[in-house]
Amino acid sequence: MPDADKKFGGDDAPEGAKTHHEEEAMDELYKAVIMELAKRPHNKGALANAQIVTKGNNPVCGDRVTVYGHVDKDGKFERVTFEGKACAICTASSSMMTDAVTGKSIDEAGKISDHFKAMMRNEVPFEVPAELPDMEALEGVRKFSARVKCATLAWTTLSNGIIEYKAGRGESSIDDSCAT
Numbered sequence: 618m619p620d621a622d623k624k625f626g627g628d629d630a631p632e633g634a635k636t637h638h639e640e641e642a643m644d645e646l647y648k649a650v651i652m653e654l655a656k657r658p659h660n661k662g663a664l665a666n667a668q669i670v671t672k673g674n675n676p677v678c679g680d681r682v683t684v685y686g687h688v689d690k691d692g693k694f695e696r697v698t699f700e701g702k703a704c705a706i707c708t709a710s711s712s713m714m715t716d717a718v719t720g721k722s723i724d725e726a727g728k729i730s731d732h733f734k735a736m737m738r739n740e741v742p743f744e745v746p747a748e749l750p751d752m753e754a755l756e757g758v759r760k761f762s763a764r765v766k767c768a769t770l771a772w773t774t775l776s777n778g779i780i781e782y783k784a785g786r787g788e789s790s791i792d793d794s795c796a797t
């Protein structure tokens with residue numbers, strides 16, 4: 618994302634604290650990243666050979682996602698996809714979730730998901746993985762508590778799917794109004 622780098626650390630970036638105007642400009646940039654991913658999310662669509670099929674529902678915003686996971690013989694996520702009707706933040710975050718956990722073992726994926734949720738809830742510092750620079754766009758969402766569940770829904774849904782998969786059940790659904 619070279620344009621974003623320029624904007625954050627460019628030569629004309631002044632020293633010291635950010636002005637209100639700059640914060641607004643950053644918010645605009647984040648919004649653009651989220652809108653772009655929401656328009657063209659990665660790994661969108663049902664997965665025919667998925668062993669994990671989990672539905673998630675965020676009644677606060679009306680987001681509904683289904684997360685599909687195909688686990689290979691070594692216990693790694695060979696492919697993770699999602700589909701559903703969701704707001705821009707939820708769709709963008711779902712896309713990031715699929716990118717974050719593809720190729721990871723189901724245990725690693727569960728840890729990545731838990732860590733992401735803890736970041737969104739301000740329980741741990743917000744760190745952006747090097748391979749997922751777009752995730753920075755979600756940092757500002759933490760200010761809007763009503764939207765945090767939009768960002769965490771796909772991740773919570775994945776975690777639930779992993780739990781169900783380990784318990785020998787392939788299909789499940791959650792309601793994120795009560796899930797954590």
Ligand code: ZN
Nearest residue numbers: 678680704767
């Ligand atoms: Zn939403």
